[in-house]
Amino acid sequence: MKDMGRMLLGRDPFEELVIGNTAIARGMVESGVRVVTSYPGSPTPEIAEAIRSMPAAERPMYFEFSTNEKVATEVAFGAALNGRLSVVFFKSVGLNVAADSFVQLPLHDIPGGMVVILGDDPGANSSQNEQDNRHYARMSYCPLFEPAGASEAYHMFKKAAALAQELRTVVMVRLTTHVCHAKEKVSFDSWVPAPGDAGPRFDPDSTNYIPLAATVFPMKRRALERLATIEARLPALGLDTLIDHGNPDRGIIVAGLPFASVMDVLDERVPGSHSPDVLKLGSVYPLDGAAVRAFLESHAEVKIIEELDPIIEADVKALAYDSGLRCHIIGKQNVDEAMGEYTPGKARAILCATWPDLFPPADTAPPAPALPSRPPQMCPGCGHRSAFYAIKKALAPTDITVADIGCHTLGSLEPYLMGRVLLSMGHSTSTASGLSLYNDSRRVVCFLGDSTFFHAGLPGIINAVYNGHRVLLVIMQNGTTAMTGHQDHPGSGRNFSAETEKISIRAALEGLGVSNIREVDAYQQATLTAMTKAALDEPGFKVIIASHPCMLKFTREARRKPGWAARMVEIRQNGCERIHECVERFACPTFQRADDGTVTTHPDLCIGDGSCRQTCPVGAIVPEGAQGADAKAARSAP
Amino acid sequence: MSRPFNIYLCGVGGQGIGLLSELLSRAADHAGLAVHGCDTHGLAQRGGMVTSHLRLGPARSPLVPDGQADLVVALERTEALRAAHDMLRHSGTLVWYDAAWQALDVRLGRHRAIIEDDVRAAASAKGAAAWRVYRDDLPDSRMQNVAIVAEILRQGLIPGLERAHVESALADLMGGAALEANLALLSR
Numbered sequence: 001m002k003d004m005g006r007m008l009l010g011r012d013p014f015e016e017l018v019i020g021n022t023a024i025a026r027g028m029v030e031s032g033v034r035v036v037t038s039y040p041g042s043p044t045p046e047i048a049e050a051i052r053s054m055p056a057a058e059r060p061m062y063f064e065f066s067t068n069e070k071v072a073t074e075v076a077f078g079a080a081l082n083g084r085l086s087v088v089f090f091k092s093v094g095l096n097v098a099a100d101s102f103v104q105l106p107l108h109d110i111p112g113g114m115v116v117i118l119g120d121d122p123g124a125n126s127s128q129n130e131q132d133n134r135h136y137a138r139m140s141y142c143p144l145f146e147p148a149g150a151s152e153a154y155h156m157f158k159k160a161a162a163l164a165q166e167l168r169t170v171v172m173v174r175l176t177t178h179v180c181h182a183k184e185k186v187s188f189d190s191w192v193p194a195p196g197d198a199g200p201r202f203d204p205d206s207t208n209y210i211p212l213a214a215t216v217f218p219m220k221r222r223a224l225e226r227l228a229t230i231e232a233r234l235p236a237l238g239l240d241t242l243i244d245h246g247n248p249d250r251g252i253i254v255a256g257l258p259f260a261s262v263m264d265v266l267d268e269r270v271p272g273s274h275s276p277d278v279l280k281l282g283s284v285y286p287l288d289g290a291a292v293r294a295f296l297e298s299h300a301e302v303k304i305i306e307e308l309d310p311i312i313e314a315d316v317k318a319l320a321y322d323s324g325l326r327c328h329i330i331g332k333q334n335v336d337e338a339m340g341e342y343t344p345g346k347a348r349a350i351l352c353a354t355w356p357d358l359f360p361p362a363d364t365a366p367p368a369p370a371l372p373s374r375p376p377q378m379c380p381g382c383g384h385r386s387a388f389y390a391i392k393k394a395l396a397p398t399d400i401t402v403a404d405i406g407c408h409t410l411g412s413l414e415p416y417l418m419g420r421v422l423l424s425m426g427h428s429t430s431t432a433s434g435l436s437l438y439n440d441s442r443r444v445v446c447f448l449g450d451s452t453f454f455h456a457g458l459p460g461i462i463n464a465v466y467n468g469h470r471v472l473l474v475i476m477q478n479g480t481t482a483m484t485g486h487q488d489h490p491g492s493g494r495n496f497s498a499e500t501e502k503i504s505i506r507a508a509l510e511g512l513g514v515s516n517i518r519e520v521d522a523y524q525q526a527t528l529t530a531m532t533k534a535a536l537d538e539p540g541f542k543v544i545i546a547s548h549p550c551m552l553k554f555t556r557e558a559r560r561k562p563g564w565a566a567r568m569v570e571i572r573q574n575g576c577e578r579i580h581e582c583v584e585r586f587a588c589p590t591f592q593r594a595d596d597g598t599v600t601t602h603p604d605l606c607i608g609d610g611s612c613r614q615t616c617p618v619g620a621i622v623p624e625g626a627q628g629a630d631a632k633a634a635r636s637a638p
Numbered sequence: 639m640s641r642p643f644n645i646y647l648c649g650v651g652g653q654g655i656g657l658l659s660e661l662l663s664r665a666a667d668h669a670g671l672a673v674h675g676c677d678t679h680g681l682a683q684r685g686g687m688v689t690s691h692l693r694l695g696p697a698r699s700p701l702v703p704d705g706q707a708d709l710v711v712a713l714e715r716t717e718a719l720r721a722a723h724d725m726l727r728h729s730g731t732l733v734w735y736d737a738a739w740q741a742l743d744v745r746l747g748r749h750r751a752i753i754e755d756d757v758r759a760a761a762s763a764k765g766a767a768a769w770r771v772y773r774d775d776l777p778d779s780r781m782q783n784v785a786i787v788a789e790i791l792r793q794g795l796i797p798g799l800e801r802a803h804v805e806s807a808l809a810d811l812m813g814g815a816a817l818e819a820n821l822a823l824l825s826r
Contacts, residue, residue: 001813017667019677125678149700182700183663183675260699267641344703365705368723372716372743372752374650376686407684415746483684583745589685592740595750604737604779605652 005053009060015187020150020179023186024117025050027157029060031165032194033087034112035079036063037072039455040484041091042126043180044119048487048496056497060193064496065487068425068455069094073101073116080112081209083201085165089117095133097425097456103140105170106226107219109207113164115157116142116172122307123341125177128405128422130340132308137172137285141223143230144172144285145239148259151186153179156282159237169226174284176307178341179257231286239282240291250276250355251299253292253316255284258307261347268348269358276303276355287315296320296327303330303354307342330354375413380590381555381609383522383548384408384476388418389586389615390525391445391474391546394532399443400435404428404457406449407483407550408476415587419447426456433460433469443536445472451481451489453505458512464541465513472535475505476522477547486553505545514543522548523611555607567608568624570601575620586615642674642697643797644706646725647690649713650739657811658711658783659690662796664807666694669798676700687717694796709733709795713782716741716752722760722768731795732761735786736772737779769793777819784808784820791824801825 007016008026018026025047028036038048051063062079066072069090076088088098095102095118105114121127137144145160147153153175160171211219234240243263254262259280266275279295281287296302296316304313313331320329332338337350352359378385388411395401403412403419404427412419423431432446448457453475464471481487488494490503509517516538518531528546535542558564568590571582576599583591583599590605591612601621613621645662649655656677663675675692691702707725710732712718718734726732734757743749754770761768771789776782791801801824808820 001817002810017664017673149698178676178700181676181678183677184673184700185667257699261701263698264703343701344699348703363705363728371720371723372741372749374685374687374716374741376651376684377742379652379685410684414742580747584747587742587745589739589742589745591745592738593745593747593751602739605739 003053004050005055008050009054009058009191011191013188013190015185017183017185018150019046019181019183020147020153020175021046021181022050023150023154024157024175026188027154027161028087030189030191031158031161032085033061033115033161034084034197035076035086036061037066037075037086037088039066039069039072039090039094039097040481040487041094041119042484043121043175043177044089044091044117045485045487046180047089047117049485052496065489067490069098070101073098073105076114077101077105077110080110080114081202082112083198084112085114085161086112087115087117087161090119092118092120092127092131092133093129093424095136096131099136102136104211106141106223107211107216108209109168109222110164110170111168111201113161113166113168114170115160115164116170117157118172118174119180120174120176122176128424130308132311133174134284134311135309138311141220141227142170142172142285143227143283144174145282146174146256146284147179147282148255148257148280149179150182150184152282154186154188156239159239163230163233163237167226167229174256176257182257227286231289234283234286234288235291237283240288241280241282242291242295243278243280245275245277247274247277248298249274249300251295251302252276252278252305253281253295253302253312254278254305255281255312256307258305258342258347261342261344262305262351264344265348265351268360270360273358281312284312287312287319289319292316292319293323293325296323296325296329299327301328301330303351305342305347305350306332309338376410377413377589378407378410379552380588380605381551381607381611382407383478383546383551383611384411385416385586385588386525386548386611387474387476387522387528387546388416390522390528391532392416392418393529394536395445396443398441399445399536400432402428402432402435402444402446404446404448404452406452406476407478408447408449411447415585424456426452426458426460429457429460429464429471429473432471432473433464433467436470443472444470445474445532445536447474447476450475450477450479450491450505451487454490454503458508461509461514462512469541470539472532472542472544474532475543475545477505477545478550479547480550480553482550482552486550509543514541516540516542517545518543519545519547522546525614551607551609568601568603568606569608569610569613569621570624571599572620572622573598575618577618577620579617581615581617582612582621586612588612640696642693642695643708644702644727645692645694645709645711645796646702646707646721647692647711648717648721649688650717651685651688653688653713653737654780654783655688655690655713658713658787659692660811661783661787661804661807662711663692664810665799665803666692666796668803668806669800671695671798672697674698674700687720694798711786711790713737713786714739715754715757718757719752719760722757722764722766726761726764726766729765731767731769732757733769733771733786733789733793733795735782736770737782769795776823781820781823784823788824788826
């Protein structure tokens with residue numbers, strides 16, 4: 001069995017099939033990164049998994065999952081102030097959380113150097129939007145590099161780290177979902193461990209670190225001048241690539257993963273046609289103005305193929321205007337070109353629309369029939385399902401429910417429809433507070449996960465206590481950060497490296513002055529329904545903590561223990577009255593429905609937790625083996 | 639190889655698509671083929687559709703274009719049908735493990751259950767070969783992914799891929815009893 005961790009710490013050059021996130025982790029080792037922080041969020045958590053795979057005693061860096069992205073950024077910044085090369089990584093929308101501190105970073109002199117790795121999500125594969133974080137580069141004067149695959153991610157990270165270290169600043173490396181997860185064989189260099197660190201180097205006497213009134217301006221000037229320095233260094237850094245087919249008419253400017261799509265699509269040209277030249281940008285901010293100018297000068301027409309927002313487009317057009325260039329620059333033609341991931345198919349459609357003569361007509365596939373959709377859903381045994389099912393029974397149809405981010409967001413989907421509005425991590429209590437104003441007729445309930453409670457939930461809760469909002473908050477506690485792959489959090493009893501004292505949510509709430517707190521195991525559905533009914537009619541701010549361990553994690557761990565035996569429930573067919581409460585309203589995915597209305601449980605899916613049994617009005621859901629052999633034979637065959 | 643051999647893998651979160659994809663990509667690497675691939679991670683893992691793309695030979699993008707999969711490998715019946723419509727190339731090949739995990743619309747009574755013949759008809763409409771895999775002797779449903787690899791090898795569905803390559807890939811990924819059980823399944 002290959003040991004990924006040992007491989008990532010190898011001293012000799014090696015080749016390995018890895019995803020972008022893993023390649024970046026090796027880049028950190030080779031670059032001498034000493035401190036890495038993060039808050040988990042797709043598409044980046046596998047960077048932490050790669051770091052975790054390195055044997056702890058030999059791991060050359062400190063790692064932590066911080067409580068949120070802003071905190072993670074600040075921890076990395078503090079370490080870099082002391083001279084440690086540091087990295088912080090998080091998902092796209094994580095930068096919004098970090099922004100208050102992040103935008104300050106380029107103003108400072110950072111002796112250790114710092115790299116911010118972004119996992120942007122064009123296509124909104126696992127995010128609440130597909131925001132284009134390249135905007136932040138311009139806003140904060142922070143250089144931003146953008147790789148197109150795993151191998152480039154590794155090389156660009158190392159260049160970004162070296163540059164940040166040398167210029168005592170911060171550099172962003174922007175990955176996107178399918179760069180983080182793109183798998184290819186990467187050739188890694190050797191690793192020569194650096195000698196031990198010098199002592200803490202923070203020196204506020206030699207450099208000002210307090211941007212306040214007039215002292216802001218020398219800091220801003222330094223940041224702006226540094227951008228010019230970096231632009232001058234770009235040719236030597238070799239981040240951009242020119243693919244020159246000697247075409248005087250047509251050129252393409254592209255960056256990131258769309259480059260791979262464009263190159264594949266250009267292979268499908270009409271035979272004998274002249275391929276456009278391609279300028280692939282590695283540094284998106286600042287642009288290498290000289291290289292872009294030369295490209296514009298040597299082509300009559302240039303199409304900019306740019307995923308999401310027209311950022312390169314605006315810069316290139318400005319540059320052409322300032323230089324008086326007559327090149328016809330073709331940017332985005334419609335709203336669709338600003339939406340979604342630039343897959344090979346999308347890149348082909350855009351290039352066909354730009355230069356129809358270049359490609360043979362595409363085959364038009366017959367329209368596919370509508371198939372049953374398969375949205376993500378809560379796992380078998382999930383405590384959130386029990387909680388939503390029980391809480392829904394306590395609510396009037398007019399009551400308002402507010403969702404938050406985590407696995408429990410899935411309660412907003414059918415058939416539960418619990419949580420009808422979603423903004424961001426931790427928004428639920430405050431949005432609910434607003435919904436409660438001038439509202440005496442519709443009660444307001446909001447949901448919040450335990451990791452999100454610590455991440456960004458606290459200020460909204462404190463506000464609800466302080467300003468006396470009449471809201472019921474249900475904390476859905478499963479003991480882990482489940483949605484992103486079961487990372488620990490302050491309430492789970494472990495951090496990345498060691499056992500810790502659990503931070504009690506109840507104690508935290510009590511400390512904040514919340515007096516109306518109830519606790520229940522989420523499987524105790526009747527109790528939870530009764531609690532919800534009671535709490536809803538009480539004044540002020542109320543909290544119910546509905547707990548049950550994440551059953552995906554629990555079952556995975558249980559399977560590894562000796563003596564584990566699979567168990568399941570089954571439907572007593574001679575007792576079932578086809579009321580369909582189990583399959584339609586509790587809706588655990590284990591329940592399978594035949595076209596004649598018969599319901600069975602699925603042996604691949606059922607974990608035998610029994611949380612469904614209380615939902616059957618006629619008690620027909622029983623532990624496997626509790627009925628005769630006849631009924632058992634009727635159990636579903638896949 | 640003038641164009642890549644495109645493989646599209648799909649199933650439902652929890653079925654082991656990630657391991658299947660890692661196994662096939664490593665096996666292809668052992669076979670000396672250039673590999674580009676990409677999994678879907680994150681939200682999709684919670685009982686939703688999970689897909690993975692694998693391109694062998696000269697490709698740059700890790701994503702298989704729609705309707706361009708030479709081989710669709712599906713671990714579940716409805717997802718096999720979906721991929722046959724959306725991803726399978728004309729005259730391609732579909733191999734599916736015939737587990738049926740009903741989609742939400744079926745469980746809510748809004749759509750009839752998908753049957754084996756639906757999958758065969760969709761493949762046939764594209765002039766594609768369809769191979770069904772189902773075994774009732776698996777000790778653990780999580781071995782369905784290796785059972786389908788055994789069929790891929792038996793039918794020679796990935797050019798250049800041989801049993802020894804898959805065995806080496808398995809040995810890269812696991813050891814001990816799990817490795818033995820999966821090697822045994824591969825040769826049954």
